[in-house]
Amino acid sequence: GGKESGDDFQRAMVPGIPEQTALTLRSRILPPDPQHPGLLVESNINAADVGFTMTSRGRRQAKLFVQMIAYSNAAHQPKKVPQTSGTLNIDLDPQRYESILSAGIAYRQQLTLKPGTYWVVLGVNDQNNHKLGTLEMPITVPAS
Numbered sequence: 001g002g003k004e005s006g007d008d009f010q011r012a013m014v015p016g017i018p019e020q021t022a023l024t025l026r027s028r029i030l031p032p033d034p035q036h037p038g039l040l041v042e043s044n045i046n047a048a049d050v051g052f053t054m055t056s057r058g059r060r061q062a063k064l065f066v067q068m069i070a071y072s073n074a075a076h077q078p079k080k081v082p083q084t085s086g087t088l089n090i091d092l093d094p095q096r097y098e099s100i101l102s103a104g105i106a107y108r109q110q111l112t113l114k115p116g117t118y119w120v121v122l123g124v125n126d127q128n129n130h131k132l133g134t135l136e137m138p139i140t141v142p143a144s
Contacts, residue, residue, distance in 0.1 A: 006125070012134050015071050015119035023049045023133030026104075027122050038112035039139065041068060043122060044104040051129030052090075052097070060097045063127040064088040068109045070118040070139070084111050087127075115143040 012020045024046035032040065045064065052060040067085035071077060088107055092100060109122070118141065123134040 009065070009067075009123060009125040009132055012132055013067060013069055013121050013123050015121055015136055019136060020123070020132040020134040022131035023124050023126060025122060025124055025133040025135045027135050027137065029137070029139060030108075036110055038110055039070065039120070039141065041109050041111075041120070041122065042106065043109070043124075043135075044106050045124055045133065047100045047103075047105050049126075049131060049133070050090075050105065051126050051131065052092075053128060058094055060090075060092045060094075062088075062090040064090065064105070065125040065127060066107060066109065067123045067125075068111060068120060069123075070111055070113055070120045073117045073119055073138075082111055082113055084109050113139075113141045115141050117141075 025043060027041050027043040030040040030042055032038065050062050052062045054060055065087050067083065069081055069083040071081060090105065118139045120137045120139050121134060123132065125132050
């Protein structure tokens with residue numbers, strides 16, 4: 001069922017535990033700019049790991065839940081740990097599907113963080129095949 005994979009996903013979204021690699025996730029931090037003053041992360045999911053369903057008209061569809069959580073490495077976490085999440089609803093015609101198989105599925109996430117050092121955990125949970133992918137990155141947000 002969907003409940004267990006959701007619980008597994010939440011347990012995986014914690015720093016210091018082994019990364020989940022059933023879904024291959026690559027991420028990089030983009031420098032802040034005036035439009036995106038906070039933390040901006042660009043990620044790419046290996047489309048070959050994703051569970052696409054096929055419609056009768058030959059379109060490929062997938063639903064991926066993505067999340068990014070910034071844990072402070074200070075002694076005390078804030079009560080509400082900064083995080084952002086969303087669902088990628090992917091619907092591709094055959095040409096787009098072919099190009100995504102080589103290029104991957106790219107998406108961006110943004111988070112406003114106070115200056116400090118963080119462990120940022122990124123995760124993706126495939127709603128179709130319940131594969132998980134997580135990635136952990138240390139990030140320092142300088143005082144402006």
